[in-house]
Amino acid sequence: MAVTPAVGTISAAAQDSSTMTDTLRISVNGTPHELTPDPRQSLLDVLRETLDLTGTKKGCNQGACGACTVLVDGKRVVSCLTLAAMHDGAEITTIEGLAKGGELHPLQTAFIEHDGLQCGFCTPGQIMSGVACIAEGHAGSPEEIRFWMSGNICRCGAYPGIVAAITDAAERA
Amino acid sequence: MQPDGTREAPAAAALASVGQSLPHDSAIRHVSGSAVYVDDIREPAGTLHVVPGWARDATRGRIVSLDLDPVRAHPGVVAVIGPADIPGKNDVSPALGDEPMFAEEEILFWGQPLFAVVATTREAARHAARKARIEVEDLPPLLTVEDALAADETVLPDYQFRKGSPETGLATASHLMEGSLRIGGQEHFYLEGQVSLAVPGEDGDMFVHTSSQHPSETQHIIARVLAVPDAAVTVEVRRMGGGFGGKESQANHWAAIAAIAARATGRPCKLRLDRDDDMIMTGKRHDFRVDWKLGHDAEGLLRVVDMRLFARCGYSADLSLGVVDRSMFHADSSYYYPDAMIHSRRLKTHTCSNTAFRGFGGPQGMLAAERMMDALAIRLGVDPLDLRKRNFYREGRDVTPYGMKVEEHATLHAIVDQLEESSDYRRRRQEIASFNASSPILKKGLALTPVKFGISFTLKHLNQAGALVHLYTDGSIHLNHGGTEMGQGLFQKVAQIVAEEFGVTLDKVKITATHTGKVPNTGPTAASSGTDLNGMAAKIAAETIRNRLVAFAAERYQVPPDAISFADNSVQLGERSMTLGELAREAHLARIQLSAAGFYATPNITWDRPSASGRPFFYFAYGAACSEVTVDTMTGEMRVDRVDILHDVGRSLNPAIDIGQIEGGFVQGMGWLTTEELVWDDRGRLRTHAPSTYKIPTASDVPEDFRVTLYASAGNPSPTVYRSKAVGEPPVMLAISVFSAIYDALASLNPGTIPDLDAPATPEAILHAVLSMKRSRAG
Ligand code: FES
Ligand code: FES
Numbered sequence: 033m034a035v036t037p038a039v040g041t042i043s044a045a046a047q048d049s050s051t052m053t054d055t056l057r058i059s060v061n062g063t064p065h066e067l068t069p070d071p072r073q074s075l076l077d078v079l080r081e082t083l084d085l086t087g088t089k090k091g092c093n094q095g096a097c098g099a100c101t102v103l104v105d106g107k108r109v110v111s112c113l114t115l116a117a118m119h120d121g122a123e124i125t126t127i128e129g130l131a132k133g134g135e136l137h138p139l140q141t142a143f144i145e146h147d148g149l150q151c152g153f154c155t156p157g158q159i160m161s162g163v164a165c166i167a168e169g170h171a172g173s174p175e176e177i178r179f180w181m182s183g184n185i186c187r188c189g190a191y192p193g194i195v196a197a198i199t200d201a202a203e204r205a
Numbered sequence: 206m207q208p209d210g211t212r213e214a215p216a217a218a219a220l221a222s223v224g225q226s227l228p229h230d231s232a233i234r235h236v237s238g239s240a241v242y243v244d245d246i247r248e249p250a251g252t253l254h255v256v257p258g259w260a261r262d263a264t265r266g267r268i269v270s271l272d273l274d275p276v277r278a279h280p281g282v283v284a285v286i287g288p289a290d291i292p293g294k295n296d297v298s299p300a301l302g303d304e305p306m307f308a309e310e311e312i313l314f315w316g317q318p319l320f321a322v323v324a325t326t327r328e329a330a331r332h333a334a335r336k337a338r339i340e341v342e343d344l345p346p347l348l349t350v351e352d353a354l355a356a357d358e359t360v361l362p363d364y365q366f367r368k369g370s371p372e373t374g375l376a377t378a379s380h381l382m383e384g385s386l387r388i389g390g391q392e393h394f395y396l397e398g399q400v401s402l403a404v405p406g407e408d409g410d411m412f413v414h415t416s417s418q419h420p421s422e423t424q425h426i427i428a429r430v431l432a433v434p435d436a437a438v439t440v441e442v443r444r445m446g447g448g449f450g451g452k453e454s455q456a457n458h459w460a461a462i463a464a465i466a467a468r469a470t471g472r473p474c475k476l477r478l479d480r481d482d483d484m485i486m487t488g489k490r491h492d493f494r495v496d497w498k499l500g501h502d503a504e505g506l507l508r509v510v511d512m513r514l515f516a517r518c519g520y521s522a523d524l525s526l527g528v529v530d531r532s533m534f535h536a537d538s539s540y541y542y543p544d545a546m547i548h549s550r551r552l553k554t555h556t557c558s559n560t561a562f563r564g565f566g567g568p569q570g571m572l573a574a575e576r577m578m579d580a581l582a583i584r585l586g587v588d589p590l591d592l593r594k595r596n597f598y599r600e601g602r603d604v605t606p607y608g609m610k611v612e613e614h615a616t617l618h619a620i621v622d623q624l625e626e627s628s629d630y631r632r633r634r635q636e637i638a639s640f641n642a643s644s645p646i647l648k649k650g651l652a653l654t655p656v657k658f659g660i661s662f663t664l665k666h667l668n669q670a671g672a673l674v675h676l677y678t679d680g681s682i683h684l685n686h687g688g689t690e691m692g693q694g695l696f697q698k699v700a701q702i703v704a705e706e707f708g709v710t711l712d713k714v715k716i717t718a719t720h721t722g723k724v725p726n727t728g729p730t731a732a733s734s735g736t737d738l739n740g741m742a743a744k745i746a747a748e749t750i751r752n753r754l755v756a757f758a759a760e761r762y763q764v765p766p767d768a769i770s771f772a773d774n775s776v777q778l779g780e781r782s783m784t785l786g787e788l789a790r791e792a793h794l795a796r797i798q799l800s801a802a803g804f805y806a807t808p809n810i811t812w813d814r815p816s817a818s819g820r821p822f823f824y825f826a827y828g829a830a831c832s833e834v835t836v837d838t839m840t841g842e843m844r845v846d847r848v849d850i851l852h853d854v855g856r857s858l859n860p861a862i863d864i865g866q867i868e869g870g871f872v873q874g875m876g877w878l879t880t881e882e883l884v885w886d887d888r889g890r891l892r893t894h895a896p897s898t899y900k901i902p903t904a905s906d907v908p909e910d911f912r913v914t915l916y917a918s919a920g921n922p923s924p925t926v927y928r929s930k931a932v933g934e935p936p937v938m939l940a941i942s943v944f945s946a947i948y949d950a951l952a953s954l955n956p957g958t959i960p961d962l963d964a965p966a967t968p969e970a971i972l973h974a975v976l977s978m979k980r981s982r983a984g
Pocket of ligand 2: 148154187188
């Protein structure tokens, strides 16, 4: 079976294949890890299965739903479509790393306040994507948010609340 | 309130918990990533992974040989299981014995499992599953409604409602009209796919974590395949990442395979379907062809309706009996048919077995009725809303084709009148007419359509529920009931009801996972009835404990029972006040039972299917939507510009949750009718088995101007829990207004000509309809 081509942010070290070693050093939510993943393992599987960070969800495992969105060096990436081995030296933020010192991130609070969730399965991905959407400067209007958030499916259709939450958090940011 | 729309609810009633817009019970866990779904449960040591195997080249055929040796030889494979490894019956069907766990002699659809691989990793199991050598002698598959009709193949007998004398009606009506509509199916695409983790115990016991809307049925089917008593199997469901009907019966198969694997290996076994397998193997919303004929008078008042519903059920019956019955129950939408023939056929095709999907057949029946209205309005050159209102149920014209009287028609009229006002329907109709007159390429359409949805399972025995409530001596409360949480907010609503009974805040009520060992023999969480049933059962259980406490405290403190009240996290006993925990401790010392089971059975339903008589529904939920769309007649692209919704939830238990259900249901219905298209090729292979080829609405598809208001209801006239109304399914059908608005835009191309548009109205379908409208204008 062919290895799925990786898409996403590739750290500088990983681009030069000669520097690729068996050891992967990544920082996840501020904690450094030294790992030896199977070279075919996706970043998502390393997060969920090796590091037990199950907040990041597997919706489709083919890059089309956004449930697995995390931040790699501050940029949003669908973690099911990128190999962990390509991110040596990267800083990764998952949903578990968003709250600081027991305080929810303002976007997390906004999702609760605006009922931006139902079954919750898309929520971690929506929030990570929303954090990046705001940071990218793509949250200027509900219309812009709808466009830039269109990679994250919410099958429950909680979109009005999701868009309202991001609008609100962007205004407060 | 949101910047790009409005969400309005009437002020909450004077209750502490019930009626409050509290967030979803797991909201904090959802935003923190700490809510645990089945795939997030830490796997017990030694857990194995299970992947079903199937024949990728066969749709229908006789299995000539199945060589699994190469599968067994694959590294990491621990076991390969097939029909011979099933201790009990090779049957995972809900009732009729027509769904094998593994096909034995004949393959009946593309994707049918033949065996399962159990391996140390999922990857190993996936790779191994593809190595089977399968030889199949192909047989010609039946794929379409027409194929099945020609072969006269059904999964269940035909069924009909007959009212008055439709033959005479059709023979004597002054005007006749007929048409036909094809309605596509829909993939659930619950964001969390099918998943089960089976953990074997001692003495043949099996504990299964799964994502099922019907844990009791999952339990019974596992017991059936394992050949153990039901009591040896325990099924637990804490939450699902979406269900929408797709886990009502469709979760059973995978839970049963996981359990068989766990039995065979003696180790915990997890089965999580890959998304493609999930879309290929599991059933979807039924697609239909509906042929209709109606007789009417010069004013457009319906005289008679003859509707033939042809449902493509797939290879087995599954829930098609009830699904298609519900299409028939809603083939009247909100309109009075003096004489009627509603006939249905449950056609057998060699495709996945179609199943429950939010609305359970109702949307298809209702869509056909609304199409009749739109087509008739175009023919008569009248406003479709006027025609609809003329035909609404009303006093003296209030008996449905199945004989039940519609009692609450005043609510239907009030909702439609209010929405007509608040959406500015009349003025916008005029504006759109002048826009269309001066816009050659872009055409706008506007439609206001009603929803009347019958609440209760039409299978009478499912209308029952149980709950289990414990009060501990520290004052904390353990809440359990037979309903399952799939995002709809059921757990929170029921907890609000229990908190209200004990006068405590929500943090005192511990919501616990649905568990077949706590509340047995439950029905599925479906038919929008989760809160109606489980909320009432939990209320009864809580009341039982509270009444015991009152009797005890009245005696102990010598206060009259009516001077005892539970509010603000304390118990008032005349002048004295204490916490619920203090009272519970005293009651415990006095040997008062602080645990109770509650049971509820919906009253006032008497439906008898064989004679097609009696009352199927406890009540109706109503709503209406007004949608405006713009169609690009050069490309077929369509945009929903504005949507106004007024919906009746009775007295809302939680307005925030109810509004979320309305918005979400509408978006899902809109997807079904516009972008979500399932395509099977001529060999019966589903070509749209991934989100890359199957278009689910995203944030950018949601109407820019989306206004949702809860109808200011005086409460459900039927005695439901706190006079609320069910809300899960009815909003899906509000999206019919979008389909009708597209039809309206198309009709403007050639006034008086009936457009030819099937569902879903994809850009391709719209373009096709535009071209045929233009051709008929030219010709
Ligand atoms: S799981 Fe990665 S995009 Fe769907
Ligand atoms: S909340 Fe269920 S998929 Fe978004």
